[in-house]
Amino acid sequence: MGQAVEVTCPKCKKLFVVNPHMLGSGMDFHCPFCDLYFPEKDSPKIRK
Amino acid sequence: MPKSLRTFLDDCRKQIPNEVIHISQEVNPANYDVTAIIKHLGAHKKFPIIIFDKPLNLNRRVSEIKLVMNCEISQRKAQIALGMPKEATRPQMAERCLEMEEHRIPPIVIDRKTAPIKENVRVGRDVDLYEIPIMRHHEMDGGPYIVLSTITKDRKTGIYNCSYHRMEVKSKNTTALYASPRHLWRIYRDHEEHNLEMPVATVLGHHPAFHMGACYSGPFEVSEYDVIGGYLGEPLRLVPSETWGEDLLIPADAEIVIEGALIPGKRVVEGPFGEAPGYLGPQRYTTCAEYQVRAINYRNGAMYQSVITPEGDKPWMDLPREGAYLRRCREAVPGVTAVCKQGRHAHYNVFISMKKMSEGDPGRAAAAALTFDHTKNVFVFDDDIDVFNPTDILWAIATRVQPHRQVSILQPLFRGNFLDPSLVDEIKTSGMIVDATRPLDRPFSPVSKCPDEAMARIRLEDYVPGEVLQHIPTDRTTYWA
Numbered sequence: 001m002g003q004a005v006e007v008t009c010p011k012c013k014k015l016f017v018v019n020p021h022m023l024g025s026g027m028d029f030h031c032p033f034c035d036l037y038f039p040e041k042d043s044p045k046i047r048k
Numbered sequence: 049m050p051k052s053l054r055t056f057l058d059d060c061r062k063q064i065p066n067e068v069i070h071i072s073q074e075v076n077p078a079n080y081d082v083t084a085i086i087k088h089l090g091a092h093k094k095f096p097i098i099i100f101d102k103p104l105n106l107n108r109r110v111s112e113i114k115l116v117m118n119c120e121i122s123q124r125k126a127q128i129a130l131g132m133p134k135e136a137t138r139p140q141m142a143e144r145c146l147e148m149e150e151h152r153i154p155p156i157v158i159d160r161k162t163a164p165i166k167e168n169v170r171v172g173r174d175v176d177l178y179e180i181p182i183m184r185h186h187e188m189d190g191g192p193y194i195v196l197s198t199i200t201k202d203r204k205t206g207i208y209n210c211s212y213h214r215m216e217v218k219s220k221n222t223t224a225l226y227a228s229p230r231h232l233w234r235i236y237r238d239h240e241e242h243n244l245e246m247p248v249a250t251v252l253g254h255h256p257a258f259h260m261g262a263c264y265s266g267p268f269e270v271s272e273y274d275v276i277g278g279y280l281g282e283p284l285r286l287v288p289s290e291t292w293g294e295d296l297l298i299p300a301d302a303e304i305v306i307e308g309a310l311i312p313g314k315r316v317v318e319g320p321f322g323e324a325p326g327y328l329g330p331q332r333y334t335t336c337a338e339y340q341v342r343a344i345n346y347r348n349g350a351m352y353q354s355v356i357t358p359e360g361d362k363p364w365m366d367l368p369r370e371g372a373y374l375r376r377c378r379e380a381v382p383g384v385t386a387v388c389k390q391g392r393h394a395h396y397n398v399f400i401s402m403k404k405m406s407e408g409d410p411g412r413a414a415a416a417a418l419t420f421d422h423t424k425n426v427f428v429f430d431d432d433i434d435v436f437n438p439t440d441i442l443w444a445i446a447t448r449v450q451p452h453r454q455v456s457i458l459q460p461l462f463r464g465n466f467l468d469p470s471l472v473d474e475i476k477t478s479g480m481i482v483d484a485t486r487p488l489d490r491p492f493s494p495v496s497k498c499p500d501e502a503m504a505r506i507r508l509e510d511y512v513p514g515e516v517l518q519h520i521p522t523d524r525t526t527y528w529a
Contacts, residue, residue, distance in 0.1 A: 019319075019466070022331060029331065030331065032188050
């Protein structure tokens with residue numbers, strides 16, 4: 001397991017990194033670029 | 049006069065006047081303006097203390113609070129903070145840290161009427177972190193971040209703990225505090241198990257000796273206000289907090305202190321954040337607690353202090369650790385002469401020099417270093433190697449190491465650091481010991497050198513006069529020598 005997972009924001013489409021423990025946790029991701037909070041299922045791409 | 053950020057700045061203006069500058073233009077710290085200025089200066093290897101006179105706050109108005117940067121960078125500033133001469137070497141400074149940690153001075157409590165930090169107090173609905181010129185440090189940071197030391201108190205023993213934790217500003221009165229599993233987290237978990245709020249305060253500006261004392265990494269049972277007194281060389285003056293009264297005392301001579309509670313059972317998403325090792329620490333929540341800010345105390349003409357990681361040499365953070373490693377490694381091998389924990393690699397690498405008395409000494413010293421902190425790779429050298437000089441280090445590794453005999457790869461048994469991007473496990477790391485010392489049990493070629501007699505007899509000024517020497521350009525294009 002690596003320490004960084006790339007998540008794509010559904011709104012601004014930019015990539016940011018989250019810890020693997022965020023996946024499946026039920027916690028919303030927070031896009032640092034457009035300030036959107038969104039659930040994992042809304043991300044168009046998650047690269048592990 | 050009690051030591052404070054102001055007395056330190058006065059000392060610097062007297063001793064290094066060219067290294068204290070003001071920037072009078074408006075800057076927006078939340079839009080990376082301050083980061084860019086410091087990075088541009090850093091590219092010139094210049095790290096002056098910068099006082100931003102007109103920073104914008106998070107409400108995008110010119111703040112009444114100034115922003116002070118770079119107090120933590122450079123050895124000379126640390127010498128001034130600790131009252132040491134400029135000739136003091138880095139190992140001597142680390143030794144001094146050990147002395148100060150051993151000669152701890154208990155704090156004193158003063159009346160709030162005489163406490164500068166109580167000149168302005170905002171509580172309840174008047175609390176507004178957005179009035180402070182808080183920075184966004186790096187691209188992809190999750191938000192504006194506060195990065196200085198947070199204070200709490202152990203519920204059972206009453207000892208104070210001070211430590212650095214990043215915290216992302218989430219609203220006018222909340223932050224998300226990220227804690228690695230060290231002393232503060234232990235205290236928080238104890239409160240959480242009893243469903244109690246944990247009292248906290250965060251110091252956003254003080255004398256560098258305060259911040260160095262807050263980097264102390266000794267036993268849990270030591271009250272770090274006493275250690276800070278040792279670093280200051282005088283009792284730290286304290287005053288009751290607004291939120292917790294005498295149950296949580298805060299520094300009376302700080303510039304700004306925010307205070308409140310870590311909420312039990314509440315986790316908050318925070319990050320990413322550009323961290324000390326030089327990479328973005330990913331967004332996370334498991335060890336991120338909600339910090340409710342319930343009061344802000346600040347002096348008249350307050351100055352907000354921040355740091356940028358990993359820019360420059362930061363003796364603030366590194367020196368107390370070098371002292372701690374010296375202590376630990378010497379317990380294993382008395383011949384240890386210096387330990388380097390300097391720079392952005394320092395979270396995971398340790399460079400040790402020693403007078404080797406026996407084969408096996410390097411292994412013992414390295415093992416001692418591996419028991420501590422987040423150490424991953426340990427390099428051990430003879431005492432003729434300056435462990436603060438990368439060229440010396442690489443030369444010794446190249447010329448004194450046979451890898452199959454002197455490099456040991458250790459299984460991933462060690463607690464690593466969440467911020468190490470090379471980890472392939474959630475938290476455990478492997479390790480490496482490189483013994484770059486000369487063998488004692490066989491002849492080894494001596495280092496080539498000019499005879500000491502000739503160096504003493506030949507005086508350069510007799511052959512290359514000073515007026516000629518000063519016009520010969522210094523070669524700054526060669527990193528390797």
